[in-house]
Amino acid sequence: MGQESKFIFPSDFTWGTATAAFQVEGAAHEDGRTDSIWDTYCARPGVVVDGSNGDVACDQYHRYPQDIALMKQMGVGAYRMSISWSRIFPMAGGPVNQAGLDHYLRVLDMLRDNEIRPIVTLYHWDLPQYLQDAGGWPSRDTALRFGDYASALAASFGDRVDTWTTLNEPWCAAYLGYGNGVHAPGIKDYDQALAAVHHLNLAHGLACQAIRAQAGQDARLSVTLNLQVTRAASDSPEDLAAKERADLFANEVFLTPMLEGAYPEGVSQAARGDTDWRFVQDGDLETIHQPIDVLGLNYYATTYVKARRADDGSADAAVGPEGQLVDRHANAMPAQEGVEGQAPQGELTGMGWNQEPQGLTDLLVELGRRYPDIELMVTENGSAWDDQVSQDPDAPGGKIVHDPKRVAYLEEHVRAVAKAIQVGARVTGYFAWSLLDNFEWALGYTKRFGLIRVDYDTQERIWKDSGRRYSRIVQANAI
Numbered sequence: 001m002g003q004e005s006k007f008i009f010p011s012d013f014t015w016g017t018a019t020a021a022f023q024v025e026g027a028a029h030e031d032g033r034t035d036s037i038w039d040t041y042c043a044r045p046g047v048v049v050d051g052s053n054g055d056v057a058c059d060q061y062h063r064y065p066q067d068i069a070l071m072k073q074m075g076v077g078a079y080r081m082s083i084s085w086s087r088i089f090p091m092a093g094g095p096v097n098q099a100g101l102d103h104y105l106r107v108l109d110m111l112r113d114n115e116i117r118p119i120v121t122l123y124h125w126d127l128p129q130y131l132q133d134a135g136g137w138p139s140r141d142t143a144l145r146f147g148d149y150a151s152a153l154a155a156s157f158g159d160r161v162d163t164w165t166t167l168n169e170p171w172c173a174a175y176l177g178y179g180n181g182v183h184a185p186g187i188k189d190y191d192q193a194l195a196a197v198h199h200l201n202l203a204h205g206l207a208c209q210a211i212r213a214q215a216g217q218d219a220r221l222s223v224t225l226n227l228q229v230t231r232a233a234s235d236s237p238e239d240l241a242a243k244e245r246a247d248l249f250a251n252e253v254f255l256t257p258m259l260e261g262a263y264p265e266g267v268s269q270a271a272r273g274d275t276d277w278r279f280v281q282d283g284d285l286e287t288i289h290q291p292i293d294v295l296g297l298n299y300y301a302t303t304y305v306k307a308r309r310a311d312d313g314s315a316d317a318a319v320g321p322e323g324q325l326v327d328r329h330a331n332a333m334p335a336q337e338g339v340e341g342q343a344p345q346g347e348l349t350g351m352g353w354n355q356e357p358q359g360l361t362d363l364l365v366e367l368g369r370r371y372p373d374i375e376l377m378v379t380e381n382g383s384a385w386d387d388q389v390s391q392d393p394d395a396p397g398g399k400i401v402h403d404p405k406r407v408a409y410l411e412e413h414v415r416a417v418a419k420a421i422q423v424g425a426r427v428t429g430y431f432a433w434s435l436l437d438n439f440e441w442a443l444g445y446t447k448r449f450g451l452i453r454v455d456y457d458t459q460e461r462i463w464k465d466s467g468r469r470y471s472r473i474v475q476a477n478a479i
């Protein structure tokens with residue numbers, strides 16, 4: 001499709017924006033909420049680059065009416081938000097916290113009154129700290145508790161939720177949380193990371209069952225995966241094998257059990273050095289393999305890999321080329337000894353990620369062919385840049401952010417979605433990450449992904465050109 005030619009999206013296409021509870025809510029100690037693993041992690045010196053935390057964030061816990069009004073103004077038809085687990089169950093084995101439920105009921109009702117459909121994620125990385133104290137995701141019990149949590153939400157929210165999303169990016173929860181430890185709870189142990197993978201998968205299945213039992217068989221269910229579009233650096237058999245190995249642990253280890261009911265051939269063998277896969281019990285794969293309506297995909301960039309040769313000076317080896325000890329867990333994923341990442345090429349975003357919209361088209365087309373019955377939604381896509389505020393007497397509040405690079409990234413990726421639809425992929429929605437600048441995990445408030453800027457001193461919301469551009473795309477339903 002040429003840049004000039006206009007593409008009109010299907011009339012029922014969903015346009016939305018996305019956020020996550022810990023990244024925007026703040027009010028960390030209000031209405032009975034207790035700590036999540038991210039509160040604990042942020043309190044550890046040196047792990048979050050600016051020493052920040054989620055205590056205030058964008059204060060959306062109090063400012064949600066304003067943020068909903070902004071979405072209304074933007075014209076989006078859906079809001080992808082997440083629920084903070086420790087607001088709902090603040091204590092181990094404790095009762096459900098009505099004040100926590102009431103907050104989300106108010107948010108959901110206001111969304112409904114504004115004709116914005118809630119796409120609700122149950123787990124966007126903020127595990128209650130008491131569950132981590134009891135073992136966290138490497139422990140089977142966490143998956144069972146997730147089923148209870150899903151059941152309580154479905155019983156209270158019922159038909160107020162348009163689409164339920166069990167997990168956001170279990171890849172990050174397992175591998176960044178327990179593999180290389182750059183996310184909470186900051187553990188570096190591939191055995192634990194693999195056990196976390198299985199228990200996150202199990203949690204997904206248990207939550208699907210619980211939601212259907214409480215909210216009805218026609219509840220719309222989904223999961224969001226950050227499937228990595230992995231490209232081999234060359235066509236050499238070694239580089240292709242490296243790509244296969246990366247794919248296996250990045251993607252197949254979630255996708256295949258959830259959608260096909262089995263772990264892919266080779267996973268347990270490849271992982272044997274790290275674990276004996278003993279945590280998989282009879283019946284688990286049937287539980288994990290629940291019918292879902294929507295597969296959510298978060299897409300930002302592509303990953304290039306090549307085979308690691310013995311003389312490469314392996315970042316994964318316990319001993320480096322000069323005999324020094326190096327971090328075996330530099331790679332987030334287990335069983336990647338033969339795999340090496342290749343530095344991204346071209347103009348990188350503020351995160352240091354490459355820009356390859358074609359990767360999004362390829363991903364959607366490939367998944368559409370593999371799972372023709374499932375709806376695909378792009379549940380996150382966006383870019384971080386160093387934004388500057390400009391004065392503009394005509395803008396609300398007299399301020400505007402000119403962010404041409406984010407505008408270009410947005411347009412190119414919306415076109416990439418259009419391209420996939422044109423060749424037959426069943427893509428039914430697109431959610432821009434993010435509505436607002438927010439807490440970017442280990443990078444604190446130093447990276448801004450918002451279509452709307454947040455001034456963290458005043459909590460003022462300032463429109464960016466990208467927010468205005470997105471609004472025009474949404475209202476035209478076309479690019």
Ligand code: GBH
Nearest residue numbers: 020168169172226298300303332380433440
């Ligand atoms: C999403 O994570 C999150 O869901 C969201 O909360 C976050 O704010 C947003 O993206 C922006 O970061 O080079 O091996 O690290 C995306 C996380 C980013 C994880 C790309 C994988 C590349 C693989 N993903 N990353 S690696």
